[in-house]
Amino acid sequence: MVKWGSEKVDQFTLNVAQLAEMQSKPPYWGPAKPKPLVDSESLQAYINEPALAVRASKLYSAAMLGSRLYGHPTRVIGSGGHYSTLSQIESSLRMLGPYFNVTKQYFKAPTGVIFASSLTVNKTLVADAIPFDLTPPTFKKKPIIAPMVLVANQGCNLADYPAAVNGSIALIERGTCSFGNKSGLAGQSGAAGAIIFNNVPGEGVLQGTMGSLNPNQVATIGVSYEEGSVWAGALAKNLTLSASLFIDSFVKNVSTFNLIAETAYGDENNVVMLGAHSDSVAAGPGINDDGSGTISLIEVALALSNFNVTNKVRFAWWAGEEEGLLGSDYYVSQLTPTENSQIRLFMDYDMMASPNYAYQVYNASDDINPVGSAALKQLYIDFYTANNVNYTLIPFDGRSDYDGFIKNGIPGGGIATGAEGIKTPEEALLFGGMAGQAYDPCYHQLCDDTTNLNYEAWILNTKLIAHSVATYAASLKSFPLRESFSMTLAKNKKSQTPFHGTKLAF
CATH class of the missing domain: 3.50.30.30 (Glucose Oxidase; domain 1)
Known part of the structure; x- marks a missing residue:
C-alpha cells in the first residue's frame, strides 16, 4: 500500500490514475534515450549521393505534372509541378513526427508566361x-x-x-x-x-x-x-518615330505558400534560419535552380532529426522566388519586431549543383550589411579551405532570397555554384570545367533536368549546409549580436542594388 494525500490507495488504483493522466497528455514520440547535441562531422556523415539522386528523380516527376498547363515539365508557382513539389517536402518532414513544427504560409503571387513578342521601329x-x-x-x-x-x-x-x-x-x-x-x-x-x-x-x-x-x-x-x-x-x-509592339502573354495571381519547418526544441530567442526556393521558372523543371537547394535542405533537415540542438533551427522553402523573391519578402514583412529580433541569421542556398560550377561565396560585409554577415562569409571560406578546394567571392547584390532579410536587419549570407554567368579562364584553373561557357548552360531552360547536376559540387555544398546548421544550432556564442534597426536603415541607403531576384527591378 502507498500513501496518496491523506488516503490509502493500492498500487493498482495508482497505476490507473497514472494511466489516465498520461492519456490526457499529447503522445510522446521522442527517442528512448536522449539525442546527442548536433556537431558538424556527425551531421555531414548523413549526406550521400544516392539520397540526393533519388530526390532529384522524384522532383522531376513532380515537374511533369506542370505539363498539363504548360506543355512541358515545370515547377512554376500555380502549376501541378509546384504543388507536387511542396507535397513532397511536407511529407518528408511529417515523417519525423514532432521533431519539426511544420506550417504553411499562404499568399497571393503573380505568375505568367510570354509566348511571343516583337518590336518594330520605323x-x-x-x-x-x-x-x-x-x-x-x-x-x-x-x-x-x-x-x-x-x-x-x-x-x-x-x-x-x-x-x-x-x-x-x-x-x-x-x-x-x-x-x-x-x-x-x-x-x-x-x-x-x-x-x-x-x-x-x-x-x-x-x-x-x-x-x-x-x-x-x-x-x-x-x-x-x-x-x-x-x-x-x-x-x-x-x-x-512609329513603333509596332506585339506581346502575347498571360499574367495572373495564384494562391501559393511558403513551407516552414522549425525544430520543436532549442532556444526560441536564438533562431538559426536557412532557406531555398521551391519553385522553378515556367520554362523548365528547375532541377538545379533551385531543386538542388530544395533537396539539400530536405536531406539536412532529415539528418538533423537525429540530434539535439541548443538553438532553434528554422528551415524555409520559399514560393515565388522566380517572380521576384515574393515568398521570402512576404515572410519577412509578416514578422513582428520581436519575431524579427529572434532570428540571429539567415543562410540562403540557391543552385548548389551547376554542371560547370564554381564554389561561390556571397561577398557580404558588415559595413553595408547587418553585422554578422561577414562572419557567415568567413564560415563558408573556412569550410572550403579546410576541404582543400578553391572558392571565389560574388556580389551580394539582391539576386536571391537573402535580400528581404538583410534589408530588415537580419544578418545574411550564402553560397552558390553559378547561373548564367560565364566562367573565366582563371576560374577554369581554380575549379576545372570549361572557360567561356555558362556555369549552368541550362539556366532557366527546359534542359535543367536530372542530367544538369554536378554531384561533386552538390555533395560538398550539402555538407557545407550541414556544417553551417550544426555550427550555429550548437552555439551562437561567438556570433555577433543583432544591431539596432536604425543602423540597418542607415546601411540600406548605402547598399541599394538594382536587383531584386534574378531580374532587374529598376
Missing part, C-alpha cells in the same frame, strides 16, 4: 528587345501600331508623361523607380504600350520584371541603351 525590326517578366499582353494579343512619345525624367511621376502619350507607345529611360511603376504610370496616362531603355552603355538589353501586378500596367518591353538613346535623341528633336 518598319525596322529590333532584334534585341525583351519583354519584362509579368508584362500584360498588347491589346487583344495583337500588334499595336502607334507613334513613340518620349517621357521626361525617367518617368517616375505622372507629371513626366505628356498629353501626347495617350494612345501612343511611351519611351522611358531606366532609373530611379521600378519598371512596374513606370509601366503603371504609362497606362494611367493612356499609353497603349511602353518601351524602357537601359541607361547604362554597354550593359545590353534590360531583362527585368514588373514585380507586383498593377491594373494600370501596359505591355512593356526592354531595349539597350544604344537603341533607346538614339530614339530619345530623335524624339527630343521633334522627329517622328
Whole structure:
C-alpha cells in the first residue's frame, strides 16, 4: 500500500490514475534515450549521393505534372509541378513526427508566361528587345501600331508623361523607380504600350520584371541603351518615330505558400534560419535552380532529426522566388519586431549543383550589411579551405532570397555554384570545367533536368549546409549580436542594388 494525500490507495488504483493522466497528455514520440547535441562531422556523415539522386528523380516527376498547363515539365508557382513539389517536402518532414513544427504560409503571387513578342521601329525590326517578366499582353494579343512619345525624367511621376502619350507607345529611360511603376504610370496616362531603355552603355538589353501586378500596367518591353538613346535623341528633336509592339502573354495571381519547418526544441530567442526556393521558372523543371537547394535542405533537415540542438533551427522553402523573391519578402514583412529580433541569421542556398560550377561565396560585409554577415562569409571560406578546394567571392547584390532579410536587419549570407554567368579562364584553373561557357548552360531552360547536376559540387555544398546548421544550432556564442534597426536603415541607403531576384527591378 502507498500513501496518496491523506488516503490509502493500492498500487493498482495508482497505476490507473497514472494511466489516465498520461492519456490526457499529447503522445510522446521522442527517442528512448536522449539525442546527442548536433556537431558538424556527425551531421555531414548523413549526406550521400544516392539520397540526393533519388530526390532529384522524384522532383522531376513532380515537374511533369506542370505539363498539363504548360506543355512541358515545370515547377512554376500555380502549376501541378509546384504543388507536387511542396507535397513532397511536407511529407518528408511529417515523417519525423514532432521533431519539426511544420506550417504553411499562404499568399497571393503573380505568375505568367510570354509566348511571343516583337518590336518594330520605323518598319525596322529590333532584334534585341525583351519583354519584362509579368508584362500584360498588347491589346487583344495583337500588334499595336502607334507613334513613340518620349517621357521626361525617367518617368517616375505622372507629371513626366505628356498629353501626347495617350494612345501612343511611351519611351522611358531606366532609373530611379521600378519598371512596374513606370509601366503603371504609362497606362494611367493612356499609353497603349511602353518601351524602357537601359541607361547604362554597354550593359545590353534590360531583362527585368514588373514585380507586383498593377491594373494600370501596359505591355512593356526592354531595349539597350544604344537603341533607346538614339530614339530619345530623335524624339527630343521633334522627329517622328512609329513603333509596332506585339506581346502575347498571360499574367495572373495564384494562391501559393511558403513551407516552414522549425525544430520543436532549442532556444526560441536564438533562431538559426536557412532557406531555398521551391519553385522553378515556367520554362523548365528547375532541377538545379533551385531543386538542388530544395533537396539539400530536405536531406539536412532529415539528418538533423537525429540530434539535439541548443538553438532553434528554422528551415524555409520559399514560393515565388522566380517572380521576384515574393515568398521570402512576404515572410519577412509578416514578422513582428520581436519575431524579427529572434532570428540571429539567415543562410540562403540557391543552385548548389551547376554542371560547370564554381564554389561561390556571397561577398557580404558588415559595413553595408547587418553585422554578422561577414562572419557567415568567413564560415563558408573556412569550410572550403579546410576541404582543400578553391572558392571565389560574388556580389551580394539582391539576386536571391537573402535580400528581404538583410534589408530588415537580419544578418545574411550564402553560397552558390553559378547561373548564367560565364566562367573565366582563371576560374577554369581554380575549379576545372570549361572557360567561356555558362556555369549552368541550362539556366532557366527546359534542359535543367536530372542530367544538369554536378554531384561533386552538390555533395560538398550539402555538407557545407550541414556544417553551417550544426555550427550555429550548437552555439551562437561567438556570433555577433543583432544591431539596432536604425543602423540597418542607415546601411540600406548605402547598399541599394538594382536587383531584386534574378531580374532587374529598376
